[in-house]
Amino acid sequence: MNTKLGRRRIAAVAALVTFAAGVGATTQADATAVPPRSAAPKTVEVQMIGDASGYKFSPAKISIAKGDKVKFTLVSGPPHNVVFWEDSIPKGAAAKLGKAMTKTVGPLTGPFLLNTGDTYEISFTGLPAGTYKYYCAPHLALGMHAVIEVK
Ligand SMILES: [Cu+2]
Secondary structure (H helix, E strand, O other): OOHHHHHHHHHHHHHHHHHHHHHHOHHHHHHHHOOOOOOOOOEEEEEEEEEOOEEEEEOOEEEEOOOOEEEEEEOOOOOEOOEEOHHHOOOOOHHHHHHHOOOOOEOOEOOOEOOOOOEEEEEOOOOOOEEEEEEOHHHHHHOOEEEEEEO
């Protein structure tokens, strides 16, 4: 009698053991909690520099994955900002990029950073792959422009 119940108990114990093994391996448990992706989103840093060597974004060209963030940090020579050329970004990206940019002071125009250490972040989540060319409004004439490649 009751062999069915007995089997169920064994199954329940087996499930518990499996669960406990999973808890022991925390990295494995964490990996199953995030949606599948080829790699975790990362933040890529770009420095805004203005000194005796000139005005520039460094590095001037970066390559990121969809979903990554770009973090601009003012190092020297302010004010600096980030402005995208609407005709030098992928077709259909302008509206989404405009929403992804916070504190804009004009179309695809980020706020002016004034102090060393100030940062400005843009998330490329949901933005199409392609080439995004941008510049710093105060220093465009001095060659302060750069490229973000979204893969
Ligand atoms: Cu600048």
